[in-house]
Amino acid sequence: MKILITGGAGYIGATIASALQDEGHTPVILDDLSKGRREFLHGRAFYQGDIADHGLVDRVFAEHPDIDATVHCAAKIVVPESVAAPLHYYRENVGKTIELLEALQRNGCPRVLFSSSASIYAPAPDARVTEASPVDASSPYARTKQMMEQVLQDWTRGDGAEQRVIALRYFNPVGADPQMRSGLQDLNPTHALGKLIEAYESGRPFTITGTDWDTRDGSGIRDYIHVWDLAAAHVAALVRFDEAIAPGSEDRYRVFNIGTGSGTTVRELVTAFQEVVGPIEVREAGPRPGDVIGCYTTGDSARTVLGWQPHHSLADGISDAMTWRKAWMDQLGTAS
Known part of the structure; x- marks a missing residue:
């Protein structure tokens, strides 16, 4: 095609x-x-x-x-x-x-x-x-x-x-293309994993925005694919x-x-990040404009009709994102 x-x-x-x-x-x-x-x-x-x-x-x-x-x-x-x-x-x-x-x-x-x-x-x-x-x-x-x-x-x-x-x-x-042909190109990311990487690289704390949501730990929940x-x-x-x-x-x-069919809270994302990358200081703040509690899918239509299912874990996504970020920053440094 x-x-x-x-x-x-x-x-x-x-x-x-x-x-x-x-x-x-x-x-x-x-x-x-x-x-x-x-x-x-x-x-x-x-x-x-x-x-x-x-x-x-x-x-x-x-x-x-x-x-x-x-x-x-x-x-x-x-x-x-x-x-x-x-x-x-x-x-x-x-x-x-x-x-x-x-x-x-x-x-x-x-x-x-x-x-x-x-x-x-x-x-x-x-x-x-x-x-x-x-x-x-x-x-x-x-x-x-x-x-x-x-x-x-x-x-x-x-x-x-x-x-x-x-x-x-x-x-x-x-994450990123596992062969590192493409990945997140925004140097100032607004999503949680990008902010975690940014905080880790800079040595600054990561801020959990919103801690009073009706979830198992109060932080927002997402389906990270x-x-x-x-x-x-x-x-x-x-x-x-x-x-x-x-x-x-x-x-x-x-x-x-x-989606993966599994919900991950922001606090759980932080824990997964620390397990893959290392410790990071965490702070808390209120939600940003437009933030919502989040959601995750429980449907299986894509699996049934399209014959598709996810194969990569959240840890894979974090690891590939970190690998990509380093390669991307090295490339930008070489270009400058």
Whole structure:
């Protein structure tokens, strides 16, 4: 297969591209490099620009008319930033995606794999969710994902529509490509593991933000999935796309949770980090703007329908993240 990946020079998009290549498929990358890195492209077909640029998308399809599907990863993803600049997030994540969909429809590319988020789920009393759980996003970032899922679902129901969409609701990616071809490129991470690594490197304390949640230890709970397992889920969804949503189906929209099925609190993440890396001082503070208790998946639809299951542990994710961080910082030091 030949697959268009928007945001394919970023952490997750580039890892998906590597997983596809390893299975004999051909990725085509569209990225504006606002966050993505040229170093992640590995000689792949690459188009630099905006997903809302119809002329550019038309050129991609003119030069690659055999594209089988689009993986749409391009998005802004920082929750506190979305609270501070909501219009920017709605423009980038919703408005520009609509422009992309119009271009995909015009170019006859009816299969879309959408990078959604578990952050759209309504808080659950025990933090467990399935694909059937209620959604009620609590931050502008999460609302852009929830809104786009509704847009995509409506898109598949339009008059004469041939579009079929699979939405993968990511939980909490950690780690790096085990072959170290890509990893988290943000020097100022906002997620818990990135903050742990940052604190460890600097010798400063790590701050647990929010300690009064209704969890077993008061800290938030997440489902930490290795980014390589997440990438493998995309390959599985693309390979089994027509099994998940058969051509001509009445319902042409389907959702899959992509997580490990196990919840880990932030305190437990700190303990796991210390077991892999070493001791670190810990402090506590109130939640950040947009923070929620979190959730973890208990559904097995991805395993049943897509034949996918995770293979990497949280310790693997921490170890790979540390290995990547050192290699990435060494590379940046050499470049400077």
